[in-house]
Amino acid sequence: MIVIWRNETVVTEFILLGFGNLHGLQIILFVIFLAIYMITLSGNILILIAVSTNQGLHTPMYFFLGNFSFLEIWYTTAIIPKMLKTLLTMHEAISFSACIAQFYFFGSMAVIECYLLAVMSYDRYLAICNPLRYTAIMNIKICLQMAAGSWISGFLISIAPIVLTFSLPFCGSNKIDHFFCDLAPVTKLSCSDPYVAETTTFILASMVTIGPFLLTLTSYVNIISTVLKIPSAQGKQKAFSTCSSHLIVVTLFYGTLGAIYASPSAKQSPVLNKLFSLLYTVITPMINPMIYSLRNKDVKDALRKIIYKNSCCPCINNTVNPETMLKQMPVEVTADH
DSSP states (O other): OOEEEEEEEEEOEEEEEETTTTTOOOHHHHHHHHHHHHHHHHHHHHHHHHHOOGGOOSHHHHHHHHHHHHHHHHHTTTTTHHHHHHHHHEEEEEEEHHHHHHHHHHHHHHHHHHHHHHHHHHHHHHHHHHHHHHHHSSSSHHHHHHHHHHHHHHHTTHHHHHHHTTTTTTOOEEEEESSSSOOHHHTTOOOOOOOHHHHHHHHHHHHHHHHHHHHHHHHHHHHHHHHTSSSSHHHHHHHHHHHHHHHHHHHHHHHHHHHHHOOGGGEEEEEEEHHHHHIIIIIIHHHHIIIIIIHHHHHHHHHHHHHHHHHTTTTOOOOOOOOGGGGGOOOOTTTTO
């Protein structure tokens, strides 16, 4: 909605155009994205259940995986439900405040994911490359600090881009050529120069992506170097399979995120913007549970036990104290991890 007040045009709501140019494909896309959303939710919920109810998974590695799965649930929920509604209505109205909230939560979750990916890779680096010091370094306090630091940093870092972007005057069109409120399509609607907002976002995005990505890459390089020394050919193959899968997901996430936020909005193609956004908001979150957890033997065994226990005696429920998730268990470094 556009309101004229004292000869000034004020935008009170935006219109998400979504994939309006793909006439006749909206229903097909709706079914596909709904299925992806259900798979993403189901996979991450299963991981949370397995990690929280199985004593054997109460280690730092699975504590971080639990955080990651919880994050992915909210990360996709901030985007996909509104996108699905937009596909059905061809275009969807979103209030100014709701647009701010969506951009803020999406940005915060993306930042948190960058940090959690780095923390998880560092945890694996310590477990594989420094197994004798692992339990001493990754204690309860350190794990909680790393997880809390990732979440708090994400919510704080996203404040500056939000304030600068939505402080811009919007006095023209209110139609966002995207399926959610993202930086580039929103700043294009501003009737003033978005240089400060874009530059600030670029600097913060660089800090958030480059540092954690280099840490993640360095960790896996050291892991691979250590794995090469494993005498067992089967062990090497399993380790390389796991590391390569992790690196593919990490590269896909950081690459598409960087492609969107490292270039000026004026030079971005709306079609490519939507395509890259689909990769890191829809596709990658669906793949992550399969890559990081559901291919893991311990997680699959834990899920089998839960299914067997519930089918045999559904009346029994295990209540787990959250603090027990970080009790140090004897760590066996295997290629599956």
